[in-house]
Amino acid sequence: MAKHDEKLWGQHTIPYHKIQKFKLADLNLSLYLSEDEIKLAHHYSSSGAQATTRQDSGENVIWKRWPVSGEVSHIQFDPVLPDRPLLVKPESSLYLWVNFKSKFFVRIPIALKISMIIGNKSTELLDIPIIKLSNTWFGTFQKGEVCYSISSGFGADIEPDKSRPFLAICPLRLKNDSRESLLVDKICMRSEHFSLFQSDSQLWTDELTIIYKGKNETSQISVSGKPPKRISGATLVSKPQKILKKSLYAPSFSSQKDLAGPKVFVDK
């Protein structure tokens, strides 16, 4: 029986010699603990019936194993940001006039960091995205990076959603500093620079500011490093993987021209 725990983050006690199951959104997680090793397997519900059958049979599950020395007192679940940038597509076309700045909110999926605790020592086992994310490409055919693809309504305001603890809210400030109006087709959010905060069961990232400088220019990216002003009593739950001291200049917006579809495909 899968455990759907309301207290998702924090320490969990795992019984020895018994498969303990957890269900977090799409993610089905199985943990098995013995004196010699800890085993972990996961699959996503949306991945189809076959995966579920595999899990239930208990024979064909693909386990990952870690040898342990000492008694594992707890398993720790922590929220972390995904290991790749996120390419966010607005659900409807979004235009920014010249010199216009605006604030939006984007819900971003987070990953689960699993650690084991032996005595006072915590050892990280692995990070798994809680929602099955699809890969996409940001850049041109010659140069770019693999990102996770998500879509967002880019709302001007947002309400915390306790029913979906696997989504963090990212306050995003966009400014068009160029001489032309900007159609926001896709935005690359480099989550490795984000901190993660928790306030009243809702996860928040620090504020991200992206300044668009022009079609052939890189955008100026900065993160506040502090919890958003609108939330109170926030605690830091995850530090950025890469600390951004000042600003970063990197491509952040892309247009249809970068990966011109039909022209590429009809080439024979």
Add this chain to the structure above:
Amino acid sequence: MDILLGTDFEKYLTQDYLSLVLRILFWIIIGLPLVHITGKWVKKLSLKNFSAQQSMVFHKIILYTGYVIILFSILNIFGLKIATLLGAAGIVGIAVGFASQTSISNIISGWFLIAEKPFEVEDVITVGSTSGVVLSIDMLSIKLRTFDNKYVRIPNETIIKTEVVNITRFPIRRVDLEIGVAYKENISHVKEVLTCIAKDDPLCLNEPEPSILFARFGNSALEFNFRVWAVKDDWLTLRNSIMEEIKKRFDEEGIEIPFPHVSLYSGSVSKPFPISITNQESP
């Protein structure tokens, strides 16, 4: 024994002669390993900041420079002047050049390959009918490791003259699949299923978007071109997984993948092929 220990042997045991031998040995025993160690050290160090190709070039520069220094030093010990050597090398060079035009052509082609950089060490290339991973780009030839683990040497001159396909130059690659379904199938349904397959495969990139083109009315099937994109490292895995998934999903959805077949009609489509049995009289 007397001959060996005689005056002829003793005359070689002079201090000058021993010094000459020691100096030659120094260059061979100390100099050569030192050049190799320095070359390896530079290669290892440069790998941290430069590509495999660049560090290979640095390694070769160190090696060849070291060899030349050792050779000239040894010749110098024998009393040969470098200026005289260079003069002689010019004359010898012309003679050798005529005799080894192919080798010279390969060396010059090698320089062009390094300067033009159509590929680098660790790239996967196809030259003619040979595909493999580039192991090294040397003075006379490039070395490939084919996927069935064969070692292939291709002269630089051949590379310059032949079409070379660099498979791993760009970060993403397209998987092209040709799919045929039975004439009775609904084209929209087939397209819908293929779109779902692309969407569900985690290795298939959302962008560039997968494309499904209705290619032609084939002899036995409606033929589609299904094209999806993957990061170059995932290309083969995606190609394999997506083909398996197509078969599985088509079976689930009852979409028929027809084998090549021919229908024979005589006269009308609705009537069977006429066969009549006639009684033959026995001879």
